[in-house]
Amino acid sequence: MQGEQKNVWIAMAIIVVMFLGWQVFYELPKAREQQERQAAQAELAAQQQAETPDAVLPSADGSAPTAATQQEIQAGDLTREEALERSDRVKISTPALHGSIALSGARLDDLTLVRYRTTVEDNSPEVVLLSPPGAQYAYFVDFGLLAQDDTVTVPGADALWQQTAGSTLSADSPVTLSWENGAGLLFERTIAVDENYLFTVTQTVTNTTGQDVSLLPYGLVGRHGVPPHEGLAFTLNEGPIGVFSEKLDNPTPDDIDYRLSELDYADLLDEPDPEDTRGQSEGGWLGFTDKFWLTALIPEQNETYKWSFFAKERGTDAALYQADYLRPAITVPAGGEVSVTDRLFAGAQVVSLLEKYQDDDGVPFFGRLVFSRADYIGGFYFITEPMFQALEFFKDLLGNFGLAILALTLCIKILFFPLANKSYKAMSKMRNLAPEMQKMRERYKDDKAKQQQELMALYRKEKVNPAAGCLPIVIQIPVFIALYQVLISTIEMRHAPFYGWIEDLSAPDPTNIWNLFGLLPYSTDVLPAMMATGFLAIGIWPLIMAGTMFLQQRISPQPPDPIQAKVFMFMPLIFLFLFATFPAGLVIYWSWNNLLSISQQWFIMKRTEKKKT
Numbered sequence: 001m002q003g004e005q006k007n008v009w010i011a012m013a014i015i016v017v018m019f020l021g022w023q024v025f026y027e028l029p030k031a032r033e034q035q036e037r038q039a040a041q042a043e044l045a046a047q048q049q050a051e052t053p054d055a056v057l058p059s060a061d062g063s064a065p066t067a068a069t070q071q072e073i074q075a076g077d078l079t080r081e082e083a084l085e086r087s088d089r090v091k092i093s094t095p096a097l098h099g100s101i102a103l104s105g106a107r108l109d110d111l112t113l114v115r116y117r118t119t120v121e122d123n124s125p126e127v128v129l130l131s132p133p134g135a136q137y138a139y140f141v142d143f144g145l146l147a148q149d150d151t152v153t154v155p156g157a158d159a160l161w162q163q164t165a166g167s168t169l170s171a172d173s174p175v176t177l178s179w180e181n182g183a184g185l186l187f188e189r190t191i192a193v194d195e196n197y198l199f200t201v202t203q204t205v206t207n208t209t210g211q212d213v214s215l216l217p218y219g220l221v222g223r224h225g226v227p228p229h230e231g232l233a234f235t236l237n238e239g240p241i242g243v244f245s246e247k248l249d250n251p252t253p254d255d256i257d258y259r260l261s262e263l264d265y266a267d268l269l270d271e272p273d274p275e276d277t278r279g280q281s282e283g284g285w286l287g288f289t290d291k292f293w294l295t296a297l298i299p300e301q302n303e304t305y306k307w308s309f310f311a312k313e314r315g316t317d318a319a320l321y322q323a324d325y326l327r328p329a330i331t332v333p334a335g336g337e338v339s340v341t342d343r344l345f346a347g348a349q350v351v352s353l354l355e356k357y358q359d360d361d362g363v364p365f366f367g368r369l370v371f372s373r374a375d376y377i378g379g380f381y382f383i384t385e386p387m388f389q390a391l392e393f394f395k396d397l398l399g400n401f402g403l404a405i406l407a408l409t410l411c412i413k414i415l416f417f418p419l420a421n422k423s424y425k426a427m428s429k430m431r432n433l434a435p436e437m438q439k440m441r442e443r444y445k446d447d448k449a450k451q452q453q454e455l456m457a458l459y460r461k462e463k464v465n466p467a468a469g470c471l472p473i474v475i476q477i478p479v480f481i482a483l484y485q486v487l488i489s490t491i492e493m494r495h496a497p498f499y500g501w502i503e504d505l506s507a508p509d510p511t512n513i514w515n516l517f518g519l520l521p522y523s524t525d526v527l528p529a530m531m532a533t534g535f536l537a538i539g540i541w542p543l544i545m546a547g548t549m550f551l552q553q554r555i556s557p558q559p560p561d562p563i564q565a566k567v568f569m570f571m572p573l574i575f576l577f578l579f580a581t582f583p584a585g586l587v588i589y590w591s592w593n594n595l596l597s598i599s600q601q602w603f604i605m606k607r608t609e610k611k612k613t
Contacts, residue, residue, distance in 0.1 A: 056310060056322055083134035084110055090175050091168045096196050096347060101169065102132065105157045106177050106189055108199070109133065109140035111346055113293075120495050120503040129293055129346060138224035139288075141295065143201050143342055145187070146216040148329060153181040154215070161189070171195040184209035185332075197347025198357060205330075206337040213332045217340045219297040220324035221287050226265045236489055239264040240309045240323055241296075242286030243365040244279060258284055258364045260372055265321060268311030278308035284364060286323045289349075292491040294369075298343040299325055301362050348491050351388065370489050383482040388490060395492075401505055402498030405483075405589050412479060413596050480590070487583040498588065501540070505585035509539025538580045541587045546576035548594035555601055 078086075089100035092111070099111040112126040130139045147154045155161070159179050166175030174192035181187070186206040193199045207213050239262070246257040263276060282304045287296035299305050310322040332338045345357065345366075355367035365372070371384045387408070394404035437455060444451035487493050493506040501511055549572040579587050 056312065056320065056324075078134040080128070080131050080135040083132040083138075086132070086134065090163055090166075090177070092170075092193070093168050094171045094193055094195060097193070098126065099130065101175070101177075101191065103161045103163065103177065105142065105159060106155070106161045106179075107132075107140050107142050107157070108191075108344070108346070109138070113348055116292075116348060116491075117495070120497070127293070129295070133222075133224065136225070137227050138222070139227075139295070141219070141221050141297070141344055141346065143189070143203065143217075143219045143344075145203060145205065146218060146326075148214045148216065152185070152213055152215075153183060154185075155179045155181070155187055164188070165190075169193060185213065196350075196353055197345055198361070199344040199346065200341060201344065202339055202341045204337055204339040205332045207332040207334055210334050212334055214329050215332065216329050217327040217342070218324060219299065219342050219344075220322055221295050221297060223288055223321040225319065226321075227290065236291060237262045237264060238290050239288065240268065240286075240321065241289045241294075242307065242309075242323070243284040244281035244286075244307065245284055260365060260369075261286075263309060265311070265319075268309055268321060269313065269319060277310070278306070280304055280306055285345075286325065287345075288321070288323060291489075292349055292494055293347065294345060294349050296345040297323065297325060298345060298363055299327055300341065301364070303328060350491060371485065383478055384485045387479075387482045388486045388492075391486065392492070400498065401493060401496040402502065402585065402588060405505070405585055406592050409589055409592050410596065413593070413600075417600075480586075483589055484583070484586055487585045493583075493585065496585075498584070502584050502588075505588075506583050508537070508581055509541045509584045509587065511539040513538045513543070538576060539584075541584055541591065542576055542580045545579055545587050545591040545594065546572040548591050548598065549575060552594050552598050552601070555598065 084100070087102040087104035089102055089110070092099040092101065094114075096114055097111055098114055099108075101108055102110070109130050109132040111130040112128050114126060116127040117124040118127055130141065131137060132140060142157070145154050161177040161179045164176050164178045166173055169175045169191060171194055174190055176188055176190045178186065178188045184207065186208070188204040188206070190202045190204070191199060192202075203217065205213070205215065241263075242261045243258050244261060246259050261276065263272065268277065283299075283301035284307075285296045285298045286307050286309070287294065289295075305325045305327045307325045308323075310320075310324065312320045327340070330338050330340060343361075343363075345363070349370050351367075351370050354369055357363045358366040368385075371388070390408050390411070391401060391404045394407040395401050398404055398407060436458065440454050440458070441451055444454060487506050495503070496505045497503045498505055502509065550569075553568065553572065579590065
């Protein structure tokens with residue numbers, strides 16, 4: 001018995017050390033690194049003197065990007081408003097988007113999302129998606145044409161375009177910009193947008209010269225610096241992303257398979273595998289993803305194009321990151337004109353909207369994007385998507401995602417009721433057998449083999465499976481992981497309120513025990529950084545969860561060894577600190593599930609005791 005106690009204490013010590021080590025060596029340094037990064041970026045914006053280009057154009061042969069003739073600016077040395085004032089602009093106003101297009105370069109570099117705010121407050125600013133070069137975290141999109149003949153002049157990043165049709169870009173009113181090279185070529189760019197986030201860009205070239213002109217259409221998304229992450233790198237990727245066609249052994253015109261390619265920003269700077277950063281694809285798309293937002297270039301789906309991800313150091317945390325593609329050459333005949341069309345998604349990753357674009361507009365993989373990005377373990381997509389659809393159904397029915405979580409948990413309980421019922425009956429029998437089992441252990445304490453033999457005989461006689469009590473936990477694991485993925489990855493959960501103090505089910509409980517949940521006159525912001533990262537920042541719902549877990553333990557069969565029983569009682573405490581950092585919706589689910597389990601277990605236990613008497 002001493003050896004078993006020793007092993008239990010060693011295991012408990014390992015758990016505690018691992019938990020504390022995670023907080024001390026990962027969570028705390030991560031918080032400090034974030035603070036230092038933000039400070040360094042602010043200092044860089046004020047001090048950096050090296051001038052750097054806005055973007056890098058794709059090369060004509062696809063071997064490597066080549067530097068373009070660009071207007072050079074200092075990275076991040078302007079406010080967003082100052083950067084916007086550097087060019088005349090065409091206003092964008094739709095039900096989903098506000099922003100503008102810069103006439104200098106005809107660049108799309110100003111977008112805010114009308115339906116989403118930076119905080120849960122209704123009057124907080126709209127979420128900023130795209131920002132112009134010169135501002136901190138510049139993020140912009142450019143379409144254009146490269147000339148295969150160096151003597152042909154095409155519009156560059158500093159070309160001054162004229163607005164020739166339309167006034168404000170809206171869902172039912174496109175705008176047209178034009179630029180002439182002074183040597184017989186007229187470039188026109190018509191930009192349209194739907195009521196959500198899909199832009200259509202049509203480039204038309206009119207050739208009044210006496211010879212044919214060959215041009216290469218391209219699209220690029222540029223990003224200056226790494227933005228603050230909204231998620232955790234090991235649970236949800238943020239960075240370069242694309243969907244590209246796979247090479248098949250015996251392809252047919254209708255037989256194209258696609259793969260999702262995800263990188264992080266560090267991958268592009270650390271000499272990544274060339275196969276991950278450039279290639280050819282028939283159809284697909286590429287761009288950058290944040291936790292909830294996506295900017296994706298969508299070329300024509302029936303042609304093969306060259307794509308690449310690219311990064312270039314420009315100073316501390318101020319590298320240029322770029323996703324681009326180069327389409328096959330077009331020939332504009334003498335005296336004729338040719339048009340090419342590209343599309344751009346720039347907005348929120350709303351599941352139903354992405355599915356619509358996949359089905360109606362033929363954008364591959366869009367419908368599965370959200371859940372595939374979140375499926376970091378793999379194999380849970382078939383659970384995650386139906387769970388989200390069920391939550392959407394109950395939300396529409398009950399009017400609140402928190403109530404939807406409670407209703408879904410109840411349905412899951414009903415679905416697995418027969419299995420859980422069998423498990424709780426076994427647990428109740430084990431509880432009733434505990435005194436007899438303890439007597440056997442004392443009777444054969446010096447003969448372990450005989451002790452195990454007698455215990456197994458008792459199990460067979462009473463038809464009890466000692467492992468049956470683990471079944472409810474085993475059932476919960478995939479459900480728990482799937483719900484966690486839904487909460488952290490779906491924008492529908494962002495800023496979704498429950499009741500009382502829970503204003504965002506996708507964020508941790510905002511209350512904190514260290515100021516008595518807001519009763520004491522000081523903010524938790526003054527607490528040590530370790531508390532601010534989630535460690536020791538314990539809210540009301542994590543306490544409720546730990547309390548329900550403790551109650552469930554009290555009515556469950558206790559380990560016969562008193563030392564093991566005491567160690568077992570530490571589990572609610574460990575889960576308390578662990579769940580304090582989890583989304584509130586997940587903690588509410590676990591607490592409600594515990595309450596339902598307690599009710600079911602108590603009912604079965606009482607029935608078993610009555611049958612025994």
